Amino acid sequence: MAEPGTRRQAPVSFVRRGGRMSDAQERAWRELAPTYVHDVPRDAAHTSVHPDARFIPEEEYGRSAPLVVEIGSGQGHAIIHASTTRRDVDFLAVEVYHGGLARTMLEAYKADVTNLRLIEANAPEVLETLLPEGSADEIWIFFPDPWHKKRHHKRRMISPGFGRIAGRALRDGGVLRLATDWEDYALQMREVLDAEPEFQRAFAGDWAERFEGRVMTAFERKGIDKGRDIRDLAYTRVPR
Template sequence: MNDPQASTASASCASPDTAAPVYRRTVKSFVLRAGRTTSGQARAFAEQGPRFLLPYRAAPLDLAEAFGRSAPTVLEIGFGMGDATAHIAALMPQTNFLCCEVHEPGVGALLKRIGEQGLTNIRILQHDAVEVLQHMLAPGVLAGVHLFFPDPWHKTRHHKRRLVQPAWAACVAERLAPGGYLHCATDWEPYAHQMLEVLGAEPRLRNTAVAADGFAPRPAYRPLTKFENRGIRLGHGVWDLVFARG
């Protein structure tokens, strides 16, 4: 999601082994939210944090070292309370999931699920995913990127705060390996069409959808959230987009 203080989309996508320019005001991947960490989540930080939390550093991340194995790695941007993340990680044990979320109760909730479900293929960065993309991930290292239900910034004057912008799409495309994918989902139709336009204009990305409207069916690995189920009952739509790196 986006930072409510951000106002421009000038995020750099310099390679992590080169000095990137510093921008004081850039689109971020999050909105800071109020929330209280429960005792169970705090306990999960203490018990699971040392193994599954990674520190942010403006330097290339050795994924094999971080996960203790070499495997395809998917970056998940803004996992909320971690329900979908834990579900997908359990379905895909041969894939590594590098997950970014700044909301402390959400991080604690996912750490709690990791312990309860015995998941070993998740690592968490409690940091802005835009900076992780820019500074910690080398070109071509990702097998996939998940962006599920980012803040749509409904008002027209706030559209520039949306995460999916040309500079961000270029950054993602550079970090994806050939054949890697970007999966976005949103329940806000105007944002869905903006995503379609922005991603379709990135020359290194190819829309995998066969439908004439350019949207993809929900991949089987993405579960329906409680919020999404409620929206469907009320007649609200959900749009999935799946693009592949050429």
């Protein structure tokens, strides 16, 4: 928990989930983290980002290439698929679920992935300070925590002001892609981003077409099985 007077003042948009990890996941942290995990200098809390810390893509990946950032990568299904099929692109997974990051590392190792890095941190702080301004070509936010109880809606990541945070990290013309299976959150996302001066719609009609780069996951299938419609959105970063 942050001490009084420290940097973290806004509510975080997640519940930190630890839990007991399997032996394989523990081994992944010992053996694979030095290769895949960017060690973030902390500030007020375990998942915070020190305001002076920086993630320099060219230094991390050893090359200059397009960068795709996935916020809330879960167990890594989408980003592992993407990083194995698009080797000319660099990928960054941002997640606070320790076990999910371990699973992602294991799958990355099995697939001999070299164009992927992982960060365990609060996503808004990564976008707001850790990444260089305009460094990301795309930001993906697939099925973020909907905080479905009305009293918890204030914790939703996509809320007024998010355009400034995401827009800072995206290059001009970069794309913000979102998906959710909660109708009221989809409506909120669209309302918020339609009003943000940093973004303009990259779709016609009510919703974007399903992003072909988003693989079907067990999480998405679960939502479909419960009768929920999956809604995609896509926005382009307007020129600064």
